[in-house]
Amino acid sequence: MSLAQANLSSTSGATQGRVANANAWPFVPRLSLFTERLISAATLGSREEEVVAPVVALAFDYGGVLVASGKGWSADAMRVTRDFGAESRARQVLESFGPVEIDVLESHEAPLGCRADYVVGIDADDAAKCGFTAHALPQLRSLGFQVDVASDYPWQVVANDIAWYADVGRANGTEADEKTDWFSLELGIEIDGRRVNLLPALLDLIGRGGAPDEFESLVPRRGRPVAIPVDENRFVLIPPERLRVLLKVLGDLYRGDGRLESLEFSSGQAAALAELDDAFGGAAGSQLEWQGAMEVKERGKAWSLRPAIATEVPKGLQANLREYQHEGLAWLQHLRNCDVGGILADDMGLGKTLQTIAHIVAEKEAGRLDLPAVVVTLTSLTGNWRREIEKFAPDLRVVVLHGPQRKSLRYLARRTDVVITTYPVVVRDQDFFSVTPFHMLILDEAQAIKNPRSQAHQAIKCVDARHRLCLTGTPIENSLDELWSQFDFLMPGLLGNADWFRQKFTTPIEREGSKQRLTDLRQLVTPFMLRRTKEQVATELPPKTEIVRPIELRGTQRDLYESIRLAAHSQVRQAIAEKGLSASAFTILDALMKLRQVCCDPRLVPLESARDVKHSAKFELLMELLEQQIPRGRRALVFSQFTSMLAIIGEGLKQRGIRFVTLTGATPNRQKVVDTFESRQVEVFLISLKAGGTGLNLTSADTVIHYDPWWNPAVQAQATDRAYRIGQTKPVFVYNLIAAGSVEERMMGLQRRKKALADGILGGGKTQSAALTMDDVDGLLAPLSDGE
Numbered sequence: 001m002s003l004a005q006a007n008l009s010s011t012s013g014a015t016q017g018r019v020a021n022a023n024a025w026p027f028v029p030r031l032s033l034f035t036e037r038l039i040s041a042a043t044l045g046s047r048e049e050e051v052v053a054p055v056v057a058l059a060f061d062y063g064g065v066l067v068a069s070g071k072g073w074s075a076d077a078m079r080v081t082r083d084f085g086a087e088s089r090a091r092q093v094l095e096s097f098g099p100v101e102i103d104v105l106e107s108h109e110a111p112l113g114c115r116a117d118y119v120v121g122i123d124a125d126d127a128a129k130c131g132f133t134a135h136a137l138p139q140l141r142s143l144g145f146q147v148d149v150a151s152d153y154p155w156q157v158v159a160n161d162i163a164w165y166a167d168v169g170r171a172n173g174t175e176a177d178e179k180t181d182w183f184s185l186e187l188g189i190e191i192d193g194r195r196v197n198l199l200p201a202l203l204d205l206i207g208r209g210g211a212p213d214e215f216e217s218l219v220p221r222r223g224r225p226v227a228i229p230v231d232e233n234r235f236v237l238i239p240p241e242r243l244r245v246l247l248k249v250l251g252d253l254y255r256g257d258g259r260l261e262s263l264e265f266s267s268g269q270a271a272a273l274a275e276l277d278d279a280f281g282g283a284a285g286s287q288l289e290w291q292g293a294m295e296v297k298e299r300g301k302a303w304s305l306r307p308a309i310a311t312e313v314p315k316g317l318q319a320n321l322r323e324y325q326h327e328g329l330a331w332l333q334h335l336r337n338c339d340v341g342g343i344l345a346d347d348m349g350l351g352k353t354l355q356t357i358a359h360i361v362a363e364k365e366a367g368r369l370d371l372p373a374v375v376v377t378l379t380s381l382t383g384n385w386r387r388e389i390e391k392f393a394p395d396l397r398v399v400v401l402h403g404p405q406r407k408s409l410r411y412l413a414r415r416t417d418v419v420i421t422t423y424p425v426v427v428r429d430q431d432f433f434s435v436t437p438f439h440m441l442i443l444d445e446a447q448a449i450k451n452p453r454s455q456a457h458q459a460i461k462c463v464d465a466r467h468r469l470c471l472t473g474t475p476i477e478n479s480l481d482e483l484w485s486q487f488d489f490l491m492p493g494l495l496g497n498a499d500w501f502r503q504k505f506t507t508p509i510e511r512e513g514s515k516q517r518l519t520d521l522r523q524l525v526t527p528f529m530l531r532r533t534k535e536q537v538a539t540e541l542p543p544k545t546e547i548v549r550p551i552e553l554r555g556t557q558r559d560l561y562e563s564i565r566l567a568a569h570s571q572v573r574q575a576i577a578e579k580g581l582s583a584s585a586f587t588i589l590d591a592l593m594k595l596r597q598v599c600c601d602p603r604l605v606p607l608e609s610a611r612d613v614k615h616s617a618k619f620e621l622l623m624e625l626l627e628q629q630i631p632r633g634r635r636a637l638v639f640s641q642f643t644s645m646l647a648i649i650g651e652g653l654k655q656r657g658i659r660f661v662t663l664t665g666a667t668p669n670r671q672k673v674v675d676t677f678e679s680r681q682v683e684v685f686l687i688s689l690k691a692g693g694t695g696l697n698l699t700s701a702d703t704v705i706h707y708d709p710w711w712n713p714a715v716q717a718q719a720t721d722r723a724y725r726i727g728q729t730k731p732v733f734v735y736n737l738i739a740a741g742s743v744e745e746r747m748m749g750l751q752r753r754k755k756a757l758a759d760g761i762l763g764g765g766k767t768q769s770a771a772l773t774m775d776d777v778d779g780l781l782a783p784l785s786d787g788e
Contacts, residue, residue, distance in 0.1 A: 029145045033133070036055040036119075054120040055118060065079055097139070098132060098136065126227040130237055154232070155227075166290050168296050169293060183265055185262060185273070186262045206250060206254065269300075314364075324350070328532075336467050345472060347473055348725060349726055350538060350725070358393075360418060374441055396417040397415075398417065402420075424456075447477055473717075479506065505521045545732070546734050550739075553740075556614075600640070603648060604644055626684065638707055677698065689719060704733070704734045704735070706719070
């Protein structure tokens with residue numbers, strides 16, 4: 001028979017019923033616990049296979065005369081009068097704790113000369129074998145048994161109330177040499193005055209569990225503890241609820257670098273240390289003693305707490321902060337006080353610039369701005385930052401390092417309060433920015449460094465600054481890797497290296513829709529991100545109405561779409577068959593581009609067959625819509641990805657006598673066209689999505705028209721927020737013009753997936769797979785239908 005693992009945490013009802021009779025035994029039952037090599041019955045007669053098993057020898061001490069149990073008569077046994085009934089009851093008590101008689105085993109046989117009577121566990125794991133030592137032996141002793149354990153018995157256990165320690169120190173690894181804010185953690189127990197580091201055993205357990213953070217598979221069910229080796233013959237039993245927390249914390253810190261004696265982690269990961277206390281909180285007879293750099297643990301605990309509004313609005317700020325903006329200022333001050341970076345990720349239009357200016361003024365008034373703060377922004381936004389600082393903080397000294405004369409102004413940068421520059425300038429002038437110390441480094445529109453291999457990302461990381469901050473309404477546009485890139489700048493090491501992050505988070509969340517990994521990532525980054533939406537805080541804003549206007553492609557425009565679609569689908573399938581899906585991205589995007597151009601206007605399509613198509617359903621709808629809205633006093637922003645489409649729209653507006661201005665990347669004086677529109681000299685503002693998606697305040701507009709959809713809903717939302725932001729007093733209507741049943745309508749499904757990805761991290765929602773699949777490609781290139 002196979003010996004099943006016994007439940008050793010308590011005695012059976014029969015055992016408990018005999019407790020009162022234990023002292024009435026006419027002998028002392030004596031147990032000897034040791035190991036024996038048992039032979040597998042399946043190998044008898046051939047090559048013998050042995051297994052080391054825990055065994056028990058039982059004897060009865062009749063007043064100094066020792067009688068073996070169940071081994072027949074002996075000379076000593078003849079000298080006493082035995083009580084066979086009592087001996088039988090003693091055996092039943094022992095067997096109630098799980099041991100099985102060796103003689104009845106079918107799977108194994110004892111060797112000749114074996115003096116053991118029982119086997120404790122053959123197919124049991126270390127935890128079950130240690131469980132017998134830890135739980136059964138004390139109870140047997142209380143029932144009157146005398147127990148002897150062999151000194152080399154390999155499943156001995158340390159006391160349950162053993163003292164645990166956590167030692168935090170300065171790291172000595174390569175990464176630590178590059179950064180001074182790297183630390184090490186050692187975790188273990190103290191036995192007989194010496195420390196035993198348990199990290200190697202715990203990390204080995206994680207390594208054997210398969211996926212790095214699938215901890216549930218490592219924690220046994222039914223509340224059984226897990227045995228962790230202490231030395232050659234001893235184990236410590238860890239309760240499952242404690243082990244679950246330990247494995248999670250260690251799994252968050254461990255990066256699979258092969259070093260097992262201690263874990264190295266950045267200061268940004270210190271929040272995980274506070275969770276270690278949770279593993280020991282409320283556990284009777286156990287404690288965790290912290291040693292070493294205690295301030296790291298306390299700092300990590302502080303990071304996990306949102307600050308109360310205790311920060312006063314600085315006197316030099318010429319603005320009235322709304323309540324949520326005051327909270328933002330307190331949060332920024334909290335980050336600086338904890339010496340960590342963060343992302344202010346408020347919705348577009350909620351005043352991230354104002355909150356940041358208030359933060360800079362607070363630093364100056366506190367005497368901490370002894371070095372300048374540097375703001376890195378998009379080239380088109382340098383003037384906006386200067387105007388905002390002059391408006392809200394006129395006492396701050398400002399210098400703009402941009403343009404051909406910037407090098408002559410470098411001397412001013414060292415004696416000013418705020419330096420405003422651009423991402424391209426930081427790349428070109430890396431020799432200056434890498435050696436000039438700054439108090440604060442602020443990245444505006446921080447999605448600009450979303451590619452970690454870009455020159456901008458590498459140059460920005462080299463800037464010497466005490467504190468770092470990202471400002472962006474869209475920290476995740478396309479992939480979670482963009483979030484990693486920003487934290488790689490803010491707090492290197494918090495999210496591991498790029499490969500580790502992709503394996504642990506990006507792939508499971510985006511491709512597999514893992515809710516657990518999403519929750520883990522959100523918990524990891526939440527202390528360092530502040531995200532508020534208009535719906536949450538700007539309740540005074542007028543309503544915003546989203547309208548999808550489907551347009552039917554008919555006649556020659558529909559025929560053109562189908563002819564291009566058939567040819568493109570064939571080319572895409574051939575490319576994928578030859579090179580695979582990921583290597584065919586250019587072919588796929590080119591095919592989709594042509595189809596989107598047909599939907600916008602056949603005049604955009606650079607094909608001979610498109611020249612004969614004179615009808616554009618969407619263009620005609622747009623003109624009809626504007627001719628209806630403008631006489632009613634409405635003012636419109638029209639966005640398109642295609643600058644050539646804006647030119648076509650402009651010609652249509654001229655023919656109809658509608659005044660307009662245009663903003664694209666080629667516009668020489670950006671502010672002039674903005675002022676022209678805001679002063680109501682024109683009624684329509686034509687804007688390219690790339691040039692006008694950020695940095696504009698156009699609250700005089702109350703109508704937003706997205707002529708063609710873009711892949712990323714966050715980019716479209718940014719564009720909408722040029723009008724729907726603080727300061728808007730009129731209801732805003734947002735029109736999305738979509739060619740029904742076409743690639744445009746199918747793009748909206750992909751938009752929803754990307755929005756779910758961002759919401760899952762920023763808003764605590766659920767996410768789903770976000771990677772493009774072959775089914776997606778076939779769906780996008782499917783035949784034109786009557787709408788979905």
